Amino acid sequence: MSRLSAKNLKIAYGETEIIRDLSVEIPDGKITSIIGPNGCGKSTLLKTLSRILFPHNGAVYLDGKEIAKEATKKIAQKMAILPQSPDAPEGLTVAELVSYGRYPYQKGFGKLKADDWKAIDWALQVTGVDAFRNRPIDALSGGQRQRVWIAMALAQETDIILLDEPTTYLDLSHQLEVLELLQYLNRVEHRTIVMVIHDLNQAARFAHHIVAMKDGEIQKQGSADDVMTCEVLRNVFNIDAEIVTDPRTRKPVCLCYDLVTSYNNAADKIAQ
Structure with missing residues (x-):
């Protein structure tokens, strides 16, 4: 269930x-x-x-x-939620942001306890950002920042x-x-x-x-295999797709596509 x-x-x-x-x-x-x-x-x-x-x-x-x-x-x-393009307060460090994931377990304005730091340290390590823990968020690359946000979600232990x-x-x-x-x-x-x-x-x-x-x-x-079909993509995205099998993953891949009704097609019909 x-x-x-x-x-x-x-x-x-x-x-x-x-x-x-x-x-x-x-x-x-x-x-x-x-x-x-x-x-x-x-x-x-x-x-x-x-x-x-x-x-x-x-x-x-x-x-x-x-x-x-x-x-x-x-x-x-x-349950943890990571919104689209999240922003962190200026100057906040990686460890400080990840510590926010412990908020659901805090009472009032209580300080972080040993269990909280254990969860924070694990989240930093598993996401590969422990080396940046004391750096400001805005000093990181886009990929690094995204991993830090995921670390914060992991620190929630959901x-x-x-x-x-x-x-x-x-x-x-x-x-x-x-x-x-x-x-x-x-x-x-x-x-x-x-x-x-x-x-x-x-x-x-x-x-x-x-x-x-x-x-x-x-x-x-x-x-x-059920969803990545020509019929479904035509219905959902209005595209005529060429679907092949990825030789590495054996999963379906959209190789190329055209609009079912494109501006060029419409123009050709008008010209005729």
């Missing part, structure tokens, strides 16, 4: 409906990627799953309990980690660095990972389960 699920969600910003009657179950102990075109509701769904946003209708459940009715610190001890576009603005090597770290956390630490991601090939390579969205609804979900 899924530990994290949503039923009949309806979410709107003012009068604009973003998600309508959406239900989803997140596979426990797996990596789930949420894909879809810009504005389809991917980030809105992730924020609702993490209780940053509250639905107008429907509910999100964690361990069978409606999260809207649970205490914030209790939820934060089970079984579930949600990430909104964790590879945005990173170059190819740093993207792989972050995704391989998440894969390690899933395989070795058995964390459930849920991430919004734009790169279809990365979603297919690293995720066990893919949720494809369009216009606030789930169009298809399942394994990479």
